[in-house]
Amino acid sequence: MVCRNRISKKDLLRILQKNFKCPGENIFSMDRSVNKAKLFENCIFIKNLQGLYDLDAFRDGYFSIQDFTSQIPVKFFLNPQKGERILDLCGAPGGKAALMSEATSGSCEIISIDISTERLNLFKENIRRLGLKNIFLLKADAGRNGYLDDYMKNNKKTGSFIDYFDKVFVDAPCSSFGTISKNPDVKYNRDFNDLRSYSERSLKIISSSARYVKPGGIIVFYTCTLSSIENQDMIRKFAGRNSLNLRLRNVSAPRIMKKYLEEKKVNLPNCSNDYFEVLPYFFNSEAGFMAVLEKKIH
Template identity: 30%
Template sequence: MSKQQTAISKWEKTNPRAMAVRTLEKVRTGSYSNLELNAMIKQADLSERDIHFMTTMVYGVIQHRLTLEYWLKPFIKNPNRLDPWVRELFMISLFQWQYLDKVPKRAVFDEAINIAKKRGHDGIRRMVTGTLHAMDRQGLPDTDKITNPTERLSVQESLPIWIIDLLVEQYGVERTEKIAASINHAPAQSARVNTALASVDEAISDLEFEGFKVTRSEVSPVGLRLENGHAASSHAFEAGLITLQDEAAMLMVPSLEIAPDMRVLDAAAAPGGKTTQIATYLDATQGGSVDALDIHDHKVKLIAENAYRLGVADRVKAHSLDARKVDDAFENETFDRILVDAPCSGLGLLRRKPEIRYEKTLDDSRNLQKIQLEILNAVADKLKVGGRLVYGTCTFVNLENDDVIQKFLAAHSNFRIAKSMVELDLSIVDEQQLIHIMPDQYGTDGFFIATLERTEK
């Protein structure tokens, strides 16, 4: 049995660096970073401070992996032949040394050598010791000396070249540099106030009483940024006064312009953040309701649970259904409003899910465009004349955004682009009335929103 497959030992469970290595091994084999990190934290025996340190190392290595690999390459003849755990040990060591000012270099080196000794054999310990000392003696290679500007930016910001090329094509070199740098900033902890149960002022008061530092969102009037605590563990969360949601994601629902008595379709709804936001505009006593669809049963259950926690279950109906087969459940029915938060490449979420930068390709976006158009085509006939359909993605790839809208409109002359609603004074609506919000603007996820109106049958 190889070293990376052995059970986690007792000493590792008390060592944040060793547990970070374990987590990164799993992520490299396809596990989601947030899920794997949570699973490892549950197995560990760490203080809150060490959990924070372990989390910082895991996300830091994932965010900066291309840079770290560039630094390591001159010192290891065949880096791909290293045991996976040894490779990740070098990654966390380089990250601490170069990015964490408060961690002394001696502690970084000593701890790495200690882990190499305990988890490996004497040959690995000697190799790790020699490599770290060679790095210290010779210095790390300077990324500024990479002559190709695209490759240089790719290595410096740890973004694959195809993403750099795409951003340059869409935004130009100078803006791309700002976007790329912003992606590696830590994401803010954001929440949406559930106005079905509380006003924004009431939610802020409750959170501040619990010890949170609360800042109102610059992006959404119902958005908050929270510090000094874990929002999902708060009384305000448990009582349904808030729910976790990125500020940019809060922008889709207002463009629907919902009245209390409307019937709304949320075509790709899980985990229910936007479904429950839609529900805050509805009144069940006036016949207002939202039908929320998802293809997976367990996610449909999650939508229902969120609706119950937020006190809007009386106006939410969750269904296990592929939106492309909407006629199977709603053959002769129509809706006043339709929301399509489409499945997408998710590149706007790189702050929160940094590993996806290494997993996605442009072909993924091409394939996703087909699915996105299939969903739009399927739900289009379900919208009443004069009704609004809001389409959105959490990506910045035009193939999945502007191009999808243009292809849809070319095939549906009975739809037109309507102005997307932005409730605060933000510079995110283009000349076509489409919303593009990027991570470098307000510190949110990247998001695209288009509002369409059905003009005739």
């Protein structure tokens, strides 16, 4: 992803072509139709990442490295706008928060929560590298009821986060089965109990965070897995809890994505309007699941 607040895509492409050498192969994907469809117009497609992190252009914050699929829930379903307040959960090391900031030219307020000190330190480094000023980090357990209330109390701050955020993004901990292409061992390291544990964890995160989104606001739920236990079953189970005043919003493939896939003669699988899945063959990328919950207006 090109960081347009620091460099144009044209100038970055020129730098990469000059300084990023990968002998014996063309490092840039030749599939330009994705750009023409404006699906990922702010991206440069690179086949081989070897040595990319060592470039001065990376250290200077000219770009971030991100899979296509992980950009879709932010760009098309969260759709961050200038002036919005966004709660980013399980957000470290910060790739999706950086995309939110980039999409609004740094003009939205993002509070990112993670439970891991190590991952938050990586997040801080990414914020520094990219020069982002609108992301605030908190260490907290997003699955615990009242986690933001406790933060305010423990730090002797006034005010409240209840009904505060326009949008909440949940990058839920999951089995990561959608990343098998780059993490092949993951399919051997998970069992049924793990999947149920991830599902219960997601339920707790959404339940504890519902109070912080304002009426009419949305919670976007995302995983990088295709496990129905963690995805469809979990989100439908949650939607049945009417006490939280949340309902599933109908979602579907963005029109621009449908057009691209039709041109490529890729058939979208039949699925419920309650959720949307990106399958690996769509873009030769990771798989992902996304659903949108809307808080009812009283």
